[in-house]
Amino acid sequence: MDSVGKMQEEAFKRKERLKALREKKGADNSESKLEGEQLPKPVFRSYKPKDESLQESKLPQVKPSDVTDKIKSHLEAATEEMSIEEVDLINLAPRKPDWDLKRDVAKKLEKLERRTQRAIAELIRERLQASNEDLALAVNAAAVDSRNDDDDDED
CATH class of the missing domain: 1.20.5 (Single alpha-helices involved in coiled-coils or other helix-helix interfaces)
Structure with missing residues (x-):
């Protein structure tokens, strides 16, 4: 407690x-x-203050610029016919159209490859056990055969 x-x-x-x-x-x-920290003064863009003390914070009236010349030049540029060269579709097409499919399937193929290797190793073990041979003798015999093949290739 x-x-x-x-x-x-x-x-x-x-x-x-x-x-x-x-x-x-x-x-x-x-x-x-x-300590003298002053508040920010307001800036009036579209509001017209009635108080005389706020008149100095008002922004001057701005007259919009004339955009008719810019619009005319854009319209003239749009109406002009541009000379477009013929586009060769062979250059636009990807060289290997199935690259994205290969990319998507790559992970699945890796898993299948691992499973295939395991299955092959298991089949080899079963064959060795079925023939009642010593595993070490079979491995040594395979190594000797591969050496003989290498020697024959060099000749």
Whole structure:
């Protein structure tokens, strides 16, 4: 039961520390505002203030520019016929049209390749066990055969 009292004391101490931090933070904020930090002045783009003191924040009235010349030049450029050379479809077509299919199937093929290798190894083990030969003798015989093949190839 003594632990419950201890926990309550710890909670009370924690509340006091948090309260002190909040008061300190609030004092810092109020001091920084009082130190001469000025608020930003508003800028009136489309609003016309009635108060005389806000008239200086108003932006001057801007007259829109004439865009008829720009529009005419764009229209003339669009009406002119452009000479387009014939496009060769062979150059546009990809060289290997199934590259994306190969990319998508590659992961599946890797899994199948691993399974195939395991199955081949298992079949070899079964054949060796069926013929009741010693595994080491069969491996040595295969190694000797491969050496003989290499020697025959060099001649």
